[in-house]
Amino acid sequence: MKLASLLSEETICFGKSYSNMEHAIRETLSRLHKSHRIPMPLAEVEKAVLERQALGGTTFPTGIAVPHARLQNFSDLLIGVCVPQTPVESEGQQVRMVVLMLTSKTETTLYLNALGSFLKVSQDSSLFDALCKSGSASNFLNLLKQAQVEVRKEITVQTIMATSFPSLSRSDTVKRAADLFYQHSTSYLPVLEEGELIGELTVLDLFRIGLPDYVFKLGNLKFLKTLEPFEELLRKEEVLRVEEVMKKPTLFLEEDSSIIEAVFKFVSSNRRHLPVLKGKRVVGILSYMHILHKVLRA
Amino acid sequence: MNLITWTALGIFVLVYIIISFELVNKTVIALLGAMVFIALHIIGQEDAFQSIDWNVIFLLISMMVIVGITKSTGLFQYVAIKTAKAAKGDPIRILVALSGVTALFSAFLDNVTTILIIAPVTILIAVELGISPVPFLISEAMASNIGGTATLIGDPPNIMIGSAARLDFMAFLLNLTPIIGIIFLAFVGIVYLLFRKDMVVTTERRARVMEFDESRSIENPVLLRKCLIVLGFVILGFLLHGMLQVEAATISMLGASVLLLLTGKHEIDEYFRDIEWGTIFFFIGLFILVGGIVELGVIRLLAQKLLAVTQGNMKLTAVLLIWASGIISAIVDNIPYVATMIPMIKDIASSVGQEASFPLWWSLALGACLGGNGTLVGASANVIAAGLASKSGFKITFLDFTRYGVLVTLVSLVLSTLYVLVRYF
Structure with a gap:
């Protein structure tokens, strides 16, 4: 599955300025809430996302942040993307792209794989840079399609393992x-x-x-x-x-x-x-x- | 002798050779041999089951359960540490005292169990003292073989002899315990002289041992009290079982059942894990094999040959039995040996009378149990002690053990011979 297929133009937002991360989240969320049928009032969804956000660990050094929440009585994966005009500070990192995800309480595979794909995109600095500078939702989607970013169907250990790790040699003390x-x-x-x-x-x-x-x-x-x-x-x-x-x-x-x-x-x-x-x-x-x-x- | 007898004898000898050299797991080969005996109709199905001595099986199982539960309370460790501290951390005194504790434990517990309990804490004490644990372990293995000879339940050969010859716990106490006491004293003298010079430690090292807080090794005081009560009753029952006309196996199984009840646990599998099923099935296989050989009259033939050699002289037969058993047991496993000798002595008893054959049982027990000290492979306790030592980085080679073992065994067998001659003839 292509990552681009999971996104739609109306939930990708470019060029606005945000005072902080919470502001960016609220804006992206309200856009998602408007364009999709979410069986919960906006305020509740916001609460869920911000509570999870408070636990930390959603911002990555590559400049991407992935605030998210698992919702009751909801069985879908919704993704909203927001590229602020100037980077927003979060957890000590400068965030260039906010990818907000809403998923069900139980679904894991697709969600994690989509997350993994976004992280992979953020590690490819030329692609990430191009996406951040693409200027519009349609350009953004076209770039993603051209780069053929895939979402794997199953999650495997390579999605979540640590790829840099300390090691020993036999002659070490x-x-x-x-x-x-x-x-x-x-x-x-x-x-x-x-x-x-x-x-x-x-x-x-x-x-x-x-x-x-x-x-x-x-x-x-x-x-x-x-x-x-x-x-x-x-x-x-x-x-x-x-x-x-x-x-x-x-x-x-x-x-x-x-x-x-x-x-x-x-x-x-x-x-x-x-x-x-x-x-x-x-x-x-x-x-x-x-x-x-x-x-x-x- | 016909073809079937030769076949049976061939299988029997082959199984014994395999057991002695541990070419295959001994339980497996004993069971395999036994089943081949039944399959070839060397022994009938019913007779095979009849030949299993259930007193031995039940006594072994129940003692393993009782010891397993008691072990978990930390009692034995407590006694060992207390002993080391009572010896003021002086290594040669500790060696003698721990050998004494080992002999005492071994009189009531299986020898291997005793070593498994005593050896680890001994290694710990020796290492903390900064000296080699090897002299301690060699002494303890030998002490366990000596102590085990003292009572009906101390060593599997005694359990088998007691059950087969209908000798009760008291009979063992009256006939074997006195000479074992003497042999133990001689043994202590020998190890004192042999190991004294290796036992030099600093005051700081002694202090480390004196710092042990043995009271903290008791894990479960409530269970410990229950164990002590049950053990007390079981030992009392052993002393009286002849009078009560109840087998020792019944006494100990009663004790085990009561103790299992007192643990208050619904799941008892945890305690049954302490049963060495390998040993139990080894006995079962062995009893069937010996049963088959007895059935064919081979044992009777050997008994007649032995009597012919000694010309029915019981004195000579007893002495021969002590030394032959001692030497054979130093080389091969004494359990199959005793299992084979029992029907032979029964046969002699039927021709010379119960009374006259009485000393032969004690000669067999003394020779077979004490002979185990002769070499490293003479008794399971020796092998286990060496195994524990080597896993902890201390090597006990065949020669290390045997040069002390031969001396101790010779002295033991000489003392046993004198005792049997003076007391029974």
Whole structure:
């Protein structure tokens, strides 16, 4: 499906100035409300969008903002676009294009894919720039059609995974691993060799170095205040190599794995992160929080 | 002997070789052998089921349930830490005291269970003391084999012997516990002399162990109280079961059922997970195999051969039994060995009389249980201790264990021989 097919000229607005993001949202929303049959008063829809907006996370560094809301008793996807004359400030970013989306409480696939397509458009700086400068709704739609921007029918992990991520090599020290976990606030690091996945390390694996096997045979450790091997871990983290402590990769996703496959793997393996592979190369990391942020609360 | 007897014997020996060298999982091969016996009509279907000693099966299952529940309360860990602290953090004293606790636990629990409980906390203590846990683990594995010999329920061979020879808990206590006490003292002397020099630690290290707060290792005080009450009644029941004319299996299964009821849980699968079904089915397979061999008269033939060698001299037979059992058990699994010897001794008993054969049962128990200390592979407890050590980064090789094991076993068997000769002849 073409992204342009989901839009109509009357809901694309150009060249107006807005005092702030809320102003831009209200204007775009009232245009949408006028042109489509929405079974809710405008004020209620506005409330829903602004409440979601207050949670944050709808503005992207590429200069696009996607305020949205899921509506009761509504089973459609409506998209309104607004390109302000001068960028509007939102969440510390300068927004050049506002894409407002209204969808049902339950629909996810089409909505997320449309969202994904807009984000992709915003990453293509020449196309994004051309769209922002197109000057009219019909030019905007024509440009989109020419660029053949597609909306995928299903959502796959590549839509929501992180494509830039820290990684380790087998000769790195455990200290470097601990530093990377800390700096990137992550609990998972893939170990790569020429882009291929050869191992994995989690923060728990790091702790595990300081907890030898016998400790797990003890019912509990309540009677201890310190543990010699755990203290030793701190002493030897500069000597230990990642390859000595990493785990062999067992579970992974592929780019076109479905969200439900990912959810199943997270739950059944009790993991928080999964590497996403294309052939043998790691192209992304999917965290269970990506599912929460980009699917359940998208 | 006809073709079917030779076939049966061939299968039997093959199964025993596979079990001894652990070529395949021993439960699988015992069950497979047993089913081949039935399929080939070496033993009839009904007779096969009859030959399973349900006293042994029920006693094992029920003790596994009771121990599993008690283990979850942290009781055993509490005792181990308390012991280490009572020894003032002094390593050689800890080694002796923990060996004592191990022997005591093992007299009432399965040897492997005892090691699984004691070894992890022992490794922890040794590591905190900054010394190798290997001497501790070797001593404890041997202490568990010695302690297990003391009672009817301490070791599977004793359970089998007790059930087959109709010897009650009290009989084991009167006949085996005294000599095991003596052997244990000799064992403590040996390990003290052997390991004393390795046991040097700093005051700071001792202080670390003295800092352990054992009272915090008790997880569920309410359940613990229930466990202690039930365990108390079960042990009392064991002491009286001969008098009450109730099998030990019934006493322990009653205890297990009451304890399961007292846990107040509707779902009991969690507790049944502590049952080692592999071991249970190993016994079932073994009983059928031995049943088949007995049926064919092979055991009777061997018993007659043995009596011919010893010329019916019970004294000589008893001594031979101690040493043969000791040496064989040091090399192969003592459970299949005892399972095979039981019908043989029964056969001897039927020709020389119950009274005269009485010392033979004790000779078998002493030889088979104590022989397990002879080598690293002589008893499951040794293998488990070495396994736990190696997973935690400490290696116990076959020779590491065996050079101490041979000495301890020789001393044990000499003391056992003297005891049997002095007490029964």
